[in-house]
Amino acid sequence: MSSRGPRLPAGEVRFARDFPARLAALELRLAGALLRREGAGAGALIGGGEDLAGFRPYRPGEDLRQLDWNLLARLERPFVRVTRREAGERWAVALDRSASMGCGPPGKLQRAAECAAALAVLGARQGAEVELLVAGDEGKAPRRFPFRPREGTAALLAFLESLDAAGSAGLGALLEAPQRFHQAGRLFALGDLFDLELGQVAALRRGGRELCVLQLLSPEELDPSPGGVEWWDPEAGERLQLEVDGARLSRYHEALETRLEAWRRSAAAHRIRFACRSSATPFEELVRDLVGA
Amino acid sequence: MGVLAVWILERPVGLATLALPILLLLWARRPTAPLRVATGAFELWRSTNDGDPPRTASGARRVSPRTWLLAAALVAGALAVAGPRRSDPPPRVTWTLELDRSPSMYLPVAEGAARTRYDLALERALEELERLDVGPEARLWISSAGEQARGSAPPGAWGVAPIVPAPELSAGRRDRIFISDSLDPDQLSAAGGVAGGGAPVPGVVADSGGRRVLWDGAALVDGGPSPARRVRVDSGIAGELRELVELWCAERGLSVLDDGGEVALWIELPAPADERSVRVLAEGWGLRGRARVAAADGDEAWSALDGTPVAWSSGPGRLRVALTHVEAFEGGSAALALDWARWLDAHLLPASDVVSFAERQAAGAARTWSFAPPAAEAGTTQAADGVPAPAAWLSLVALALGLAAFAPLRRGRSNARSAASRA
Numbered sequence: 001m002s003s004r005g006p007r008l009p010a011g012e013v014r015f016a017r018d019f020p021a022r023l024a025a026l027e028l029r030l031a032g033a034l035l036r037r038e039g040a041g042a043g044a045l046i047g048g049g050e051d052l053a054g055f056r057p058y059r060p061g062e063d064l065r066q067l068d069w070n071l072l073a074r075l076e077r078p079f080v081r082v083t084r085r086e087a088g089e090r091w092a093v094a095l096d097r098s099a100s101m102g103c104g105p106p107g108k109l110q111r112a113a114e115c116a117a118a119l120a121v122l123g124a125r126q127g128a129e130v131e132l133l134v135a136g137d138e139g140k141a142p143r144r145f146p147f148r149p150r151e152g153t154a155a156l157l158a159f160l161e162s163l164d165a166a167g168s169a170g171l172g173a174l175l176e177a178p179q180r181f182h183q184a185g186r187l188f189a190l191g192d193l194f195d196l197e198l199g200q201v202a203a204l205r206r207g208g209r210e211l212c213v214l215q216l217l218s219p220e221e222l223d224p225s226p227g228g229v230e231w232w233d234p235e236a237g238e239r240l241q242l243e244v245d246g247a248r249l250s251r252y253h254e255a256l257e258t259r260l261e262a263w264r265r266s267a268a269a270h271r272i273r274f275a276c277r278s279s280a281t282p283f284e285e286l287v288r289d290l291v292g293a
Numbered sequence: 294m295g296v297l298a299v300w301i302l303e304r305p306v307g308l309a310t311l312a313l314p315i316l317l318l319l320w321a322r323r324p325t326a327p328l329r330v331a332t333g334a335f336e337l338w339r340s341t342n343d344g345d346p347p348r349t350a351s352g353a354r355r356v357s358p359r360t361w362l363l364a365a366a367l368v369a370g371a372l373a374v375a376g377p378r379r380s381d382p383p384p385r386v387t388w389t390l391e392l393d394r395s396p397s398m399y400l401p402v403a404e405g406a407a408r409t410r411y412d413l414a415l416e417r418a419l420e421e422l423e424r425l426d427v428g429p430e431a432r433l434w435i436s437s438a439g440e441q442a443r444g445s446a447p448p449g450a451w452g453v454a455p456i457v458p459a460p461e462l463s464a465g466r467r468d469r470i471f472i473s474d475s476l477d478p479d480q481l482s483a484a485g486g487v488a489g490g491g492a493p494v495p496g497v498v499a500d501s502g503g504r505r506v507l508w509d510g511a512a513l514v515d516g517g518p519s520p521a522r523r524v525r526v527d528s529g530i531a532g533e534l535r536e537l538v539e540l541w542c543a544e545r546g547l548s549v550l551d552d553g554g555e556v557a558l559w560i561e562l563p564a565p566a567d568e569r570s571v572r573v574l575a576e577g578w579g580l581r582g583r584a585r586v587a588a589a590d591g592d593e594a595w596s597a598l599d600g601t602p603v604a605w606s607s608g609p610g611r612l613r614v615a616l617t618h619v620e621a622f623e624g625g626s627a628a629l630a631l632d633w634a635r636w637l638d639a640h641l642l643p644a645s646d647v648v649s650f651a652e653r654q655a656a657g658a659a660r661t662w663s664f665a666p667p668a669a670e671a672g673t674t675q676a677a678d679g680v681p682a683p684a685a686w687l688s689l690v691a692l693a694l695g696l697a698a699f700a701p702l703r704r705g706r707s708n709a710r711s712a713a714s715r716a
Contacts, residue, residue, distance in 0.1 A: 008331055009331060100331075100332070194333045194334065194336070218333075220330055220332065221332055221333060224330075227327075228327035228328065229328050229329075230328065230330070231330055231332050231335055232329055232330065232331045232332070232335075233332070233333075233335035234333075235333075236335070238335060239329075240335065240338055240342075241327055242338060242341070242342075248341050251340075252334075252338060252341050255340050255341065256337055259337070
């Protein structure tokens, strides 16, 4: 919690009672989709394995090298082998927990934590080693949480609930050291991206790493209400009193759209999966966007 | 002022409830600290100030239309509570002031004095009217000579003795104020009155048979020969009629003039105009002749068979005769002479200085009998019946405004509910 201003409206992470059930349901729904997607995934992945996961019908245009000739001979129908590429793969989920993530409601940190939990569970189901990284307190090293499926999700959720939105170190500080993720075949970056430069993210794409970036903005950031408002920067502690009228709203939307458009273009250029969503969006929908299911 | 003056409040204390809408509006516009919102897009907001001086958030809230409606409903309700109603218009009262214009009123208040009894009596009456705060519009002046006028005072011409002496007042009516030099209290009954009083004024009391009778203050004495009095007869009037007038003048001791000078009677010929043959038939006499065609501007004495007026009075001491030629008389000439002599006698003005003995007597001391306010005229004090009181209308307006103020609120809530259910 920032000590430079009033209490953040949504600075803490608290999972609802039904969250584990929703998480399990999402895992079931997305597992099959992910399995199908893996076969057509990118090739040269760092630490990638080739464990056979199963078979599925052949689709025209697919690489014939994946065709299982034995099944074709026996069944006279074409099937391709589905490999579990993540066997031995590492997923990294970088979570922004800077003070600005406490804006809301719904809280951006809360929604990001829910997504992180879902990604961890999904990754583990795919056989990947999943590690969550969040920026540490001021001057301290990032906090890491390696998710171990055998221990269940309770520890994962407890770790996430221990987080609060504080400080000014966000994704920018976390991603400025690419070596932290050198073993990760997939990197998920969750945050509001206000402290992140495009070049920083593009650099992480090197080595064939699959990069998924989710920008979470509060409803008030996406669609501010008109009227007299004192805007407060929870990270710098600055304040700005403004009469938000139609003209000012228009200028704000223009500036925001310019920034988002730059992100979209850069993401497309570097083959980065990018989405900007409201923190009011259910985490299931956000996760589907992230994994492309 | 006139419009406001007809409204009164039955419960003026009820106006205190006007404080409610005022408090409501003050509350609605209470200054507040701007809404503080944490945002990660702080720099974007800062950028909206580029090239534009920063505007601070205003401290006063915007009053919603619903609040205005509610305030208006409260104002209407407060006015209804105060119970406004049209005040009954002040009753229309007319003070009828009957003024004596008989000869005694124009005698000086004392021998040799400049002011007359008329001046004195009128002055006292006006003082009394001022004391009773009787407005000019409520004063109706009636003279004993038969004139009427409204206003703060009677016309100034009434201050001069009429050419034809007016009769004395008969102060018998209850609803009048009598103004004279002397009044009989028994005659006044319940009516008000002002008696101006006055000292005895010796002088000529009669003029008859070529001699005058003088009252010297103690006894009646011979006043010497009567002064010559004259009658003017315009030339052009039918010679037969002129001869008749000259005979009448000789009988009365009057001299006849053709023009000029102060006269006791003036027999005029109307202005030149077309003439026509006329035939006049009166009681016992008649004539045929020619007459100028003119409209009678007074009491008509005789007219021709075709309706053309031939003789009429045009004012005190003034007669008009339109006959220019008499071709023939019909009937008895004595009857004609008698009729004309009576007519001439009736219009002969008396000598101006002759005032009857009784009027020259002392009028006594000045006195005022209380003026009782006359009764209001019927139909001037009743308000319209069957019309709902303004308070009822105001209550309805307040109710309608109140419903209008809350209707959008209910619609807004239902919208919010439906939006939530859709989500």
